[in-house]
Amino acid sequence: MIKSLRAGDIVSGAFLIAVGAATIAGATRIEWSTGGVLHPRTLPMLLGIALAAGGVWLMVLAFSKKYEDKPLEWPDRRGRLLWLASLGMMVLYGALMPVLGFLATSGLFVSGFIWYFGKYKIWFAAAWGLGAVIFIYALFIWLLGMEMPSGLLPS
Numbered sequence: 001m002i003k004s005l006r007a008g009d010i011v012s013g014a015f016l017i018a019v020g021a022a023t024i025a026g027a028t029r030i031e032w033s034t035g036g037v038l039h040p041r042t043l044p045m046l047l048g049i050a051l052a053a054g055g056v057w058l059m060v061l062a063f064s065k066k067y068e069d070k071p072l073e074w075p076d077r078r079g080r081l082l083w084l085a086s087l088g089m090m091v092l093y094g095a096l097m098p099v100l101g102f103l104a105t106s107g108l109f110v111s112g113f114i115w116y117f118g119k120y121k122i123w124f125a126a127a128w129g130l131g132a133v134i135f136i137y138a139l140f141i142w143l144l145g146m147e148m149p150s151g152l153l154p155s
Contacts, residue, residue, distance in 0.1 A: 006062050006069040013059035020052030101151030107133040
């Protein structure tokens with residue numbers, strides 16, 4: 001088990017680099033589809049680069065001499081349950097994407113996360129979910145002209 005914050009940051013950085021590299025590798029296999037202004041691999045490629053760069057930055061900071069290393073405190077039972085709930089929500093997000101599409105799944109994910117972890121009222125969480133959908137639509141679909149998975153729902 002990881003005992004210090006420095007070791008945790010090094011392992012986390014290596015994990016982010018691996019996930020970023022896998023995302024970049026997967027993005028290179030995305031074929032061009034009809035429509036859209038940008039190539040469909042643009043967003044996953046940028047995300048992979050950002051993940052890998054963040055991992056490198058985290059590791060550089062962990063190896064720096066100014067880094068204040070502390071013992072790592074692992075979550076208690078409630079913290080482990082919250083961690084498992086977030087992992088379950090992310091798996092559900094991936095499973096629902098082909099059925100509901102990117103926009104609907106993202107709105108539900110943001111709403112559910114804010115409601116469950118933020119302990120806010122459902123209307124507040126739903127408003128944030130709707131705001132996320134509007135932001136995603138405006139930026140990626142309307143402004144950048146990207147295609148997003150629509151799922152089984154009609155476009």
